[in-house]
Amino acid sequence: MIFTQFVDEALGCASYLVADESTGQAVVVDPAFAIEQYLEEAERRGVRLVRVLETHTHADHLSGHGRLALEHQLPVGIHPAAEVAYPRDALEDGTEISLGGVVLRCIHTPGHRPEHCSIAVVDGSRAQEPWLVLTGDSLFVGDAARPDLAVDAREGAKGLFHSLKRLVALGDGVEVYPGHVAGSLCGKAMSSKSSTTIGFERRFNHVLASDDVAAFVAESSGISAPRPPNMERIVELNRGPFFGALPAPPELPLPPADAQIVDVRPLEAFAEGHHPGAVNVPVSGTRFSTKAAFVLGANRPLVVVAADEGESRQAVRNLRSVGVLDISGYVLGGGSEGLELVRVGELDALLRDGAELIDVREKDERDSGYIAGSRNIPYRLLALGAVELSTDRPLVTICESGPRAAIAASILAARGYDARPVVDGGIDAWREAGKPTVEFRRCGS
Numbered sequence: 001m002i003f004t005q006f007v008d009e010a011l012g013c014a015s016y017l018v019a020d021e022s023t024g025q026a027v028v029v030d031p032a033f034a035i036e037q038y039l040e041e042a043e044r045r046g047v048r049l050v051r052v053l054e055t056h057t058h059a060d061h062l063s064g065h066g067r068l069a070l071e072h073q074l075p076v077g078i079h080p081a082a083e084v085a086y087p088r089d090a091l092e093d094g095t096e097i098s099l100g101g102v103v104l105r106c107i108h109t110p111g112h113r114p115e116h117c118s119i120a121v122v123d124g125s126r127a128q129e130p131w132l133v134l135t136g137d138s139l140f141v142g143d144a145a146r147p148d149l150a151v152d153a154r155e156g157a158k159g160l161f162h163s164l165k166r167l168v169a170l171g172d173g174v175e176v177y178p179g180h181v182a183g184s185l186c187g188k189a190m191s192s193k194s195s196t197t198i199g200f201e202r203r204f205n206h207v208l209a210s211d212d213v214a215a216f217v218a219e220s221s222g223i224s225a226p227r228p229p230n231m232e233r234i235v236e237l238n239r240g241p242f243f244g245a246l247p248a249p250p251e252l253p254l255p256p257a258d259a260q261i262v263d264v265r266p267l268e269a270f271a272e273g274h275h276p277g278a279v280n281v282p283v284s285g286t287r288f289s290t291k292a293a294f295v296l297g298a299n300r301p302l303v304v305v306a307a308d309e310g311e312s313r314q315a316v317r318n319l320r321s322v323g324v325l326d327i328s329g330y331v332l333g334g335g336s337e338g339l340e341l342v343r344v345g346e347l348d349a350l351l352r353d354g355a356e357l358i359d360v361r362e363k364d365e366r367d368s369g370y371i372a373g374s375r376n377i378p379y380r381l382l383a384l385g386a387v388e389l390s391t392d393r394p395l396v397t398i399c400e401s402g403p404r405a406a407i408a409a410s411i412l413a414a415r416g417y418d419a420r421p422v423v424d425g426g427i428d429a430w431r432e433a434g435k436p437t438v439e440f441r442r443c444g445s
Contacts, residue, residue: 001102001123001131002026002045005177006037007194010289010318012181013061014194016134018121019047023100028074029053029119029134030179031064033321035071038064051089051097053104054078055136055179056116057238059149060228061289062323066242079108081115084239091117101125109167111160112137112145118167120174132175133198139167140178141196144207144220149231153221161216164208172199226362226380229293234323249316252329255303259328262296263305264288264315267341267406267423275335278305279383280410283315285403293322294380295411304330339413340420342396344429347422355394355420358382360408361427365400367440371430374398379408389417398422401429 002019017038019026026047028038042049052065052074066086068074077089077097093108101124109118118138120130137145144164147156167176175197182192202208210216228234237243255261255275263270264283274280281292283306296302302324306312312330319327342350351357351373359366360379370376377387379399389395395417397405405421412419431437 001121001125002047003121003132004041004045005194006032006041007181008032008061008289008321010287011061011321012287014177014179014181016177017041017045018099018102018104019045020100020102021047024048025050025099027051027053027097027099027104028064028068030055030058030136031068033062033064033067034317035064035067038068039072049074050099052076053091053097053119054082055118055134056113057082057084057235059231059235059238061321062234062243063238065238067245069242070244079106079115079117081110082113082239083115086240086242093117105130107133107166109135109138109163111147111156111158111163113150113156114159116163118163120170130170130174132177133167133170134177134179135167136179138163139176139201139205140180141176141193141201142205144205146225147220149227154217157217157220158213160220161213168198168202168208170198172197172202174198176201226294226378229290229380230298230323233298237323246320246325248313249304249327249329251309252303252331255305255331256301256328259301259303260297261303261305262292262315262319263334263410264311265305265307265334267403267421269307269334270410271339271341273334274337274339274410275305275331276337277414278335278337278410279407279414280339281407282403283311283318288315289318289322291404291407292319293324295383295407296324298324298326301326301328303328305334306330306332308332337413339409342420342422343424344422344426344433347396347398347430348435350394350396350420355396356390358389358395358397358408359427360397360399360404369427369431369437369439371398371427372436372438379404379411382408382411385415391417394418394420396420396422398430399426401426 004017016029024047065076077091091106095106097104103122105120107118119134261278263278270280357374359374397408399405402423409419409421
């Protein structure tokens with residue numbers, strides 16, 4: 001068997017190529033929109049792609065199944081409950097796809113979505129039992145999927161409970177390769193480790209600890225994490241007719257007046273000089289695709305500002321992976337607007353002088369400790385522009401360690417506010433300096 005895992009660090013998504021070396025046939029499971037990586041791997045390994053399998057209809061990234069079908073005439077398999085608009089092979093519970101000695105066996109594991117399937121992989125040259133299982137968005141390393149994206153959370157959690165029991169029954173020695181690692185919004189506390197085993201998860205994964213379905217449902221349905229940005233739009237794109245490749249955006253001398261601008265250069269370059277109205281989401285930072293999708297509108301043309309062509313190509317690729325498709329072009333270099341940066345050591349003086357502190361973390365993060373007097377508005381909500389803010393004093397943004405505060409400040413500055421991000425450590429650095437924080441206390445605690 002030939003087996004390759006691909007991880008998109010910007011999204012926390014994983015996809016797979018499985019092949020039989022003797023027959024040269026290969027399958028791609030849960031492909032990203034950037035399909036070149038699978039074509040290159042197949043050529044390097046001397047195999048040919050014959051089929052695409054989807055564990056489910058993805059809500060957080062644009063699938064590459066349409067490109068593989070249109071450009072390479074590959075059939076696409078997914079469970080009928082997905083109710084897709086494209087031609088597909090039905091993946092039912094127990095369906096087997098033989099590549100020769102390597103067999104992929106479908107296990108219907110609803111919970112995350114009604115159509116969700118896991119794929120057990122058998123290498124007949126070793127044994128007739130599964131060697132590994134591709135768990136998609138069901139079982140993760142250290143966690144399990146969220147059940148609230150397609151159906152009622154409690155209904156999804158009940159289905160997920162029984163699906164996880166089916167996976168555990170595969171046996172302790174079976175290797176687990178999930179559809180997501182840390183950085184994805186499809187789980188709560190998954191590890192950054194990219195694989196595990198059924199046995200390790202059975203012993204140490206908290207979601208597998210209970211045999212009480214009611215307790216599992218109560219715990220799993222209490223979701224506090226934000227929903228993936230553009231979720232409904234991405235689902236419709238992935239369920240709809242096949243979506244093919246897009247042309248490369250052209251270079252532009254300046255951003256058009258009506259375009260939204262995302263500056264993907266590092267914060268320091270953005271602060272030195274950027275175009276008016278630009279929002280800064282560095283492509284070199286963590287979770288670029290998710291962060292950008294949270295703060296960019298899906299219905300307005302977009303221009304990318306980058307330091308060089310390589311940076312712009314990376315940004316365009318990652319933006320398209322989350323369904324941001326209307327990209328008019330890219331501009332190299334910055335502009336005349338500046339952004340004042342704040343160090344943690346300067347924060348006390350700013351607050352004494354009347355600046356307003358905005359904590360841009362999610363509420364559950366803030367509850368673990370925040371600076372007294374700060375206002376909590378997650379950066380993704382600032383992008384919606386629905387909150388009233390002070391116009392007569394500086395707005396200082398802060399997060400755990402700096403990156404989200406910088407995005408938030410750029411959003412506010414683009415709207416004319418005097419916004420300044422804390423960039424050298426945020427709340428973490430504040431605590432390390434011995435400064436006090438307030439911990440949220442629930443009634444009775």
